[in-house]
Amino acid sequence: MSREIRWQDLGPSDPLVQLGWDDFRQPRRVTGEAPAAPLAAFVSRTALEAMRAHARSSPAAEVGGILCGQAYRLAGSSCVMVDVATAIPARAADGTPVHLQFTAAAWDQVFAERSRSASDLEIVGWYHTHPGLGVFLSGTDRHTQAAFFGQDWQVAMVLDPHSGDEGAFFGPDGAGTAFSTYAAPTPAKLARRPPGPTLAPDRQLAPSPLRQRGIQPDGPLARMLLAAAGLLATGVAMLAIQARTGRKR
Ligand SMILES: [Zn+2]
Numbered sequence: 001m002s003r004e005i006r007w008q009d010l011g012p013s014d015p016l017v018q019l020g021w022d023d024f025r026q027p028r029r030v031t032g033e034a035p036a037a038p039l040a041a042f043v044s045r046t047a048l049e050a051m052r053a054h055a056r057s058s059p060a061a062e063v064g065g066i067l068c069g070q071a072y073r074l075a076g077s078s079c080v081m082v083d084v085a086t087a088i089p090a091r092a093a094d095g096t097p098v099h100l101q102f103t104a105a106a107w108d109q110v111f112a113e114r115s116r117s118a119s120d121l122e123i124v125g126w127y128h129t130h131p132g133l134g135v136f137l138s139g140t141d142r143h144t145q146a147a148f149f150g151q152d153w154q155v156a157m158v159l160d161p162h163s164g165d166e167g168a169f170f171g172p173d174g175a176g177t178a179f180s181t182y183a184a185p186t187p188a189k190l191a192r193r194p195p196g197p198t199l200a201p202d203r204q205l206a207p208s209p210l211r212q213r214g215i216q217p218d219g220p221l222a223r224m225l226l227a228a229a230g231l232l233a234t235g236v237a238m239l240a241i242q243a244r245t246g247r248k249r
Pocket of ligand 1: 141
């Protein structure tokens with residue numbers, strides 16, 4: 001079956017929902033002052049436990065999935081707060097001790113799950129494990145982050161189920177950051193968006209690095225570039241995402 005593939009141009013800026021600190025922290029039971037850093041990650045216990053359980057289930061091979069939630073601009077500040085409300089394991093992904101491939105079947109399963117349990121949430125990033133290897137973003141991980149989760153605020157989480165180490169990395173360069181956890185009762189309560197403009201899924205996942213270079217993202221040159229970057233497998237999977245996202249519109 002052939003799938004329709006639709007690419008979207010990125011606008012000059014993404015209209016993030018503006019939210020006051022009290023409005024952000026109170027429903028999530030977050031304590032403390034508003035973040036001072038340009039980017040801040042908040043991860044629900046629900047999402048963290050889902051990632052940890054997935055990581056523990058596979059101590060010898062890498063596993064991963066997507067992170068759903070919402071990004072907000074802190075009112076009166078340039079800070080972007082990323083709320084990771086849920087983690088959806090890509091159970092059909094193909095993992096080895098040092099590699100993880102998100103197959104088309106894996107994305108089919110992930111998007112079916114997202115439709116059921118997180119349809120009101122945006123994709124705010126991804127996660128995967130490094131069993132026994134420590135927490136960092138490899139070169140391949142940074143390519144994946146830059147190509148497919150390229151917004152500055154999109155987060156990559158890495159977990160090592162052997163050591164228990166966990167880390168969060170922001171943006172196309174994969175800069176490491178601390179993250180906060182929160183204990184809101186249910187992700188469903190987080191799914192309700194405040195009024196105002198928000199991100200469309202297409203805008204999040206549009207392959208801006210290719211488009212900015214004037215390369216047709218679905219042309220042969222782009223495919224060669226992707227292959228050269230070792231991203232072909234991931235690219236195929238993400239084309240499936242684009243197809244899914246495109247069809248929803
Ligand atoms: Zn990795």
